[in-house]
Amino acid sequence: MVRVISVDAHRETVTGLLGNAPVIRLPLASAAGLVLAEDVLAGVSLPPFDNSAMDGYAVRAADVASADEAPVTLPVADDIPAGRVDIGELEPGTAHRIMTGAPLPPGADAVVMVEHTDGGVTDVRILRTAVPGAHIRRLGEDVVEGTVALSAGTVLGPAQLGLAAAVGLADVPVRRPLKVLVVSTGTELVDAPNPLRHGQIYESNSIMLASAIRALGCEAEVVRSVVDDVAEFRAVIEPRLADVDLLVTSGGVSAGAYEVVKDALTGQGVEFRKVAMQPGGPQGCGRWNGVPVVTLPGNPVSVLVSFEAFLRPALLAALGHAGVDRRQVRARLTESMTSPAGRRQFRRGFYTHSEGEVTGIVGPRGGPGSHLLAAFTQANCLIVLPEDVDSVDQGDEVDVLLL
Numbered sequence: 325m326v327r328v329i330s331v332d333a334h335r336e337t338v339t340g341l342l343g344n345a346p347v348i349r350l351p352l353a354s355a356a357g358l359v360l361a362e363d364v365l366a367g368v369s370l371p372p373f374d375n376s377a378m379d380g381y382a383v384r385a386a387d388v389a390s391a392d393e394a395p396v397t398l399p400v401a402d403d404i405p406a407g408r409v410d411i412g413e414l415e416p417g418t419a420h421r422i423m424t425g426a427p428l429p430p431g432a433d434a435v436v437m438v439e440h441t442d443g444g445v446t447d448v449r450i451l452r453t454a455v456p457g458a459h460i461r462r463l464g465e466d467v468v469e470g471t472v473a474l475s476a477g478t479v480l481g482p483a484q485l486g487l488a489a490a491v492g493l494a495d496v497p498v499r500r501p502l503k504v505l506v507v508s509t510g511t512e513l514v515d516a517p518n519p520l521r522h523g524q525i526y527e528s529n530s531i532m533l534a535s536a537i538r539a540l541g542c543e544a545e546v547v548r549s550v551v552d553d554v555a556e557f558r559a560v561i562e563p564r565l566a567d568v569d570l571l572v573t574s575g576g577v578s579a580g581a582y583e584v585v586k587d588a589l590t591g592q593g594v595e596f597r598k599v600a601m602q603p604g605g606p607q608g609c610g611r612w613n614g615v616p617v618v619t620l621p622g623n624p625v626s627v628l629v630s631f632e633a634f635l636r637p638a639l640l641a642a643l644g645h646a647g648v649d650r651r652q653v654r655a656r657l658t659e660s661m662t663s664p665a666g667r668r669q670f671r672r673g674f675y676t677h678s679e680g681e682v683t684g685i686v687g688p689r690g691g692p693g694s695h696l697l698a699a700f701t702q703a704n705c706l707i708v709l710p711e712d713v714d715s716v717d718q719g720d721e722v723d724v725l726l727l
């Protein structure tokens with residue numbers, strides 16, 4: 325007898341199987357979207373020195389205190405473009421022309437923007453007073469050297485990578501993106517653009533899985549359309565296991581006579597079970613030659629729903645993400661639906677939420693059939709009908725997972 329287990333139990337097993345990805349240092353350019361594995365400290369303060377926020381003139385505020393009543397003329401004793409590193413003292417009664425980002429000369433306590441002067445290069449007429457501190461960006465105002473710039477668990481988006489670069493990091497410690505081998509099985513499968521004969525279909529699961537895996541920041545390698553032959557499956561796939569962290573298959577796991585994945589991996593460390601869900605009932609997981617394996621049923625909608633239910637949270641957890649769940653909301657149904665008793669049903673739906681309404685509304689897209697892929701493309705959510713529910717009416721509130 326095939327074991328029947330709950331969605332939550334299978335999800336826990338798959339998550340445990342993947343565990344945590346190892347920590348490695350990656351160049352910033354390769355770390356986008358990954359999760360920082362350790363706190364990183366600022367190697368420098370930001371800004372690293374007092375500098376000008378404006379193009380203008382560095383002055384002593386006291387020297388220009390009367391400029392609002394009558395313009396003050398000061399000799400321009402120096403010129404400080406951004407990037408200059410040999411900065412001399414600002415003597416009282418003088419000004420230094422200074423550019424945005426250039427270091428403030430010692431002795432200066434204010435910057436007058438060029439628009440409030442005549443722009444002179446030997447002498448400058450200052451037309452406005454400046455309060456002490458005007459247009460000065462202070463050392464350490466943003467980040468203090470030696471403090472935590474980014475903490476472990478941070479997802480490295482553009483702002484985070486920018487900050488890492490700004491505090492002097494060339495690489496960061498992250499959880500290594502897992503390498504996933506995606507294998508689609510089925511003698512009926514044909515890779516486009518080859519012509520189809522009656523009884524054949526175009527292979528579509530591998531691109532769905534590979535793109536879903538890559539979207540999380542993992543790597544996906546694909547072997548398409550392995551025929552339903554155990555010896556062939558083993559010969560093609562087994563040698564590739566050494567290079568990957570996870571094998572994900574589609575097809576060949578249910579109750580028929582030519583279940584290539586089930587036949588090849590039963591007794592090899594992979595357990596096949598029925599999960600109390602629809603679609604995605606037939607599932608398997610375990611290890612083959614020590615490598616984690618997750619076997620998904622072949623129907624395309626089952627593949628994507630299984631990915632959402634099991635692989636997405638497990639891969640995100642392995643990468644170190646704290647939040648692995650889709651956002652869940654309650655919504656009122658636009659039409660009645662039925663669900664098989666004892667199974668959690670995931671229906672493709674479209675959710676809308678108008679401003680001012682407490683709950684949004686949701687309607688199914690397509691029927692429950694796990695071959696209805698076109699309807700999935702119209703969906704923006706999964707409607708979840710729990711195991712103890714076999715029908716819901718129009719107007720009932722249901723749980724919705726936003727995709």
Ligand SMILES: Nc1nc2c(c(=O)[nH]1)N[C@H]1C(S)=C(S)[C@@H](COP(=O)(O)OP(=O)(O)OC[C@H]3O[C@@H](n4cnc5c(N)ncnc54)[C@H](O)[C@@H]3O)O[C@H]1N2
Pocket residue numbers: 508509510512513525526527528529530574575576577578579580583603604605606620621622623624626694
């Ligand atoms: N007697 C029973 N039959 C079936 C059961 C059952 O419990 N008892 N379960 C059904 C359910 S539910 C599902 S889901 C499928 C799962 O079967 P398999 O994992 O063995 O998948 P296949 O039979 O290989 O394929 C199912 C379906 O999907 C198409 N397919 C497969 N791979 C691809 C691909 N890469 N691209 C596009 N389409 C693919 C395949 O042609 C089949 O139509 O079993 C039910 N049967």
Ligand code: MOO
Pocket residue numbers: 601602603604605606621623626694695
């Ligand atoms: O359990 Mo299957 O995945 O419904 O078509």
